[in-house]
Amino acid sequence: MSDALDSPLVPPALREALRLSPQNGPLLLHVAEIVLRSGGFIEAEALFKRALAVEPGNTPAKLGLAAAFFQQGKHGAALVIVEDLVKGPSPSARSLLLHARLALHAGEPRLAAQQYARAREADPALADP
Numbered sequence: 001m002s003d004a005l006d007s008p009l010v011p012p013a014l015r016e017a018l019r020l021s022p023q024n025g026p027l028l029l030h031v032a033e034i035v036l037r038s039g040g041f042i043e044a045e046a047l048f049k050r051a052l053a054v055e056p057g058n059t060p061a062k063l064g065l066a067a068a069f070f071q072q073g074k075h076g077a078a079l080v081i082v083e084d085l086v087k088g089p090s091p092s093a094r095s096l097l098l099h100a101r102l103a104l105h106a107g108e109p110r111l112a113a114q115q116y117a118r119a120r121e122a123d124p125a126l127a128d129p
Helices: 012-020 025-037 041-054 059-071 075-086 093-105 109-122
Strands: none
Touching: 012 025, 025 041, 025 059, 041 059, 059 075, 059 093, 075 093, 093 109
16 A cells, blocks of 8 residues: 555545645544554554654654554564653653553563552543453
8 A cells, every 4th residue: 555545444535635735744643543453454554653743742643643553563673663652751651551561472460560560540430352
């Protein structure tokens, strides 16, 4: 697929909005999240990268890119991003949860449990099946 916007996972109205406003960071992020939730991990990766090109410091876009990497089995790439996100004073619950998943895949159950507990503390409604 030459362009992630050509994916059938991108709703037509949002595809057209992005064609008219390709540098709209919040719109790119919204579309990328929709595509990620719909299982288009490769397309989501491309869209999150585009969002980061527009807004390089966008934390939700970084987390989305890490999630897209994780879903594709690119755990090393995901870990590089997530480790940066969780080292701050108040990381998001979603970044802690993804870090827990990555730690579990890396064979670090103690770190995984610690990060999962921190994620649940930050957002009690958060759960991982």
